[in-house]
Amino acid sequence: VMLKDRAAAFEAIDGVEEGGFRDAVLRGLALPHKMIPSRFFYDERGSALFEDITRLEAYYPTRSEMAIFEGHGADIAAHLPETRALVEFGSGSSLKIRAMLKAMPQLTHYAPIDISGEMLTREAQALSADFPDLEVVPIHADFMSPVELPKELREIGKLAFFPGSTIGNLEPYEALEFLARVRDTVGTGGHLLIGVDRKKDTETLVRAYDDPEGVTAAFNLNLLARANRELEADFDLSGFAHEARYNADRGRIEMHLKSLKEQAVSIGACRFDFTEGETIHTENSYKYAPDEFRLLARAARFEPVATWTDANERFAVYLLQS
Numbered sequence: 001v002m003l004k005d006r007a008a009a010f011e012a013i014d015g016v017e018e019g020g021f022r023d024a025v026l027r028g029l030a031l032p033h034k035m036i037p038s039r040f041f042y043d044e045r046g047s048a049l050f051e052d053i054t055r056l057e058a059y060y061p062t063r064s065e066m067a068i069f070e071g072h073g074a075d076i077a078a079h080l081p082e083t084r085a086l087v088e089f090g091s092g093s094s095l096k097i098r099a100m101l102k103a104m105p106q107l108t109h110y111a112p113i114d115i116s117g118e119m120l121t122r123e124a125q126a127l128s129a130d131f132p133d134l135e136v137v138p139i140h141a142d143f144m145s146p147v148e149l150p151k152e153l154r155e156i157g158k159l160a161f162f163p164g165s166t167i168g169n170l171e172p173y174e175a176l177e178f179l180a181r182v183r184d185t186v187g188t189g190g191h192l193l194i195g196v197d198r199k200k201d202t203e204t205l206v207r208a209y210d211d212p213e214g215v216t217a218a219f220n221l222n223l224l225a226r227a228n229r230e231l232e233a234d235f236d237l238s239g240f241a242h243e244a245r246y247n248a249d250r251g252r253i254e255m256h257l258k259s260l261k262e263q264a265v266s267i268g269a270c271r272f273d274f275t276e277g278e279t280i281h282t283e284n285s286y287k288y289a290p291d292e293f294r295l296l297a298r299a300a301r302f303e304p305v306a307t308w309t310d311a312n313e314r315f316a317v318y319l320l321q322s
């Protein structure tokens with residue numbers, strides 16, 4: 001593809017990336033239990049805040065998962081002698097990818113899939129420079145929909161890579177559908193290496209999503225600030241508070257924005273009333289015990305090959321075979 005055409009294609013989809021926020025907010029706030037989908041956290045400010053979260057002492061997932069990739073990279077690679085292509089679902093986890101690429105010299109292709117053209121281009125360029133023997137094949141797509149791989153990847157052994165416990169943002173039935181689609185993408189004999197946060201004591205979980213420094217609070221409240229910036233909304237940010245709860249029945253952390261008073265908010269011509277204590281549900285982060293996750297994997301017709309965990313047994317990385 002010529003660079004000019006590719007840039008035009010990116011621009012077309014980039015418009016779609018930004019679009020959707022207004023509809024999602026207007027629809028979500030009209031529901032009896034107000035909500036805004038968590039994928040809208042990641043504007044420029046939100047992405048920077050998420051980076052900050054990953055470095056917090058209280059937020060153990062990133063550090064724990066990184067320790068697994070660094071400590072067990074050779075062991076993971078030893079299970080995958082036939083694998084030639086690493087297909088990353090959602091790029092932007094540069095440090096984790098680098099750890100895997102270093103551990104797997106048998107790889108010939110790296111194919112990051114991302115909906116953000118900007119992220120994709122940035123990561124592809126940086127990795128090409130550092131791994132000159134690796135063919136980098138960026139795929140500009142929404143990995144939540146079926147993804148068609150380019151021809152050069154069809155006949156070679158594929159490992160899908162989905163770190164960060166991003167699967168925790170999905171409802172379990174959606175997680176199952178997602179796994180089944182990944183299985184279609186890697187084909188028979190292909191693999192998936194996936195990082196998933198584990199169930200643990202409520203205190204540790206809640207602290208990770210309500211850190212003492214208040215970075216996660218700022219991350220959550222940025223959703224309202226973003227609505228003010230992009231949708232002409234008039235949210236009073238001091239009228240809402242960040243809340244993180246562990247819903248033990250459902251096995252998930254929930255993030256909410258709680259209205260501290262009775263108030264009305266305007267978004268363009270629409271008006272939304274809040275009672276004191278009413279919340280906007282902004283994120284679910286499902287946690288899976290290893291037995292639960294392996295059951296889910298089997299339901300998607302993946303066979304669990306191996307499981308790795310960190311020294312504190314907080315996080316897990318699963319190798320599944322199609």
Ligand code: AVJ
Nearest residue numbers: 053164165166168169216285
């Ligand atoms: C990006 C889904 C892995 O659920 O832990 C971190 C997002 N939200 N702190 C998570 C998040 C608040 C994160 N994931």
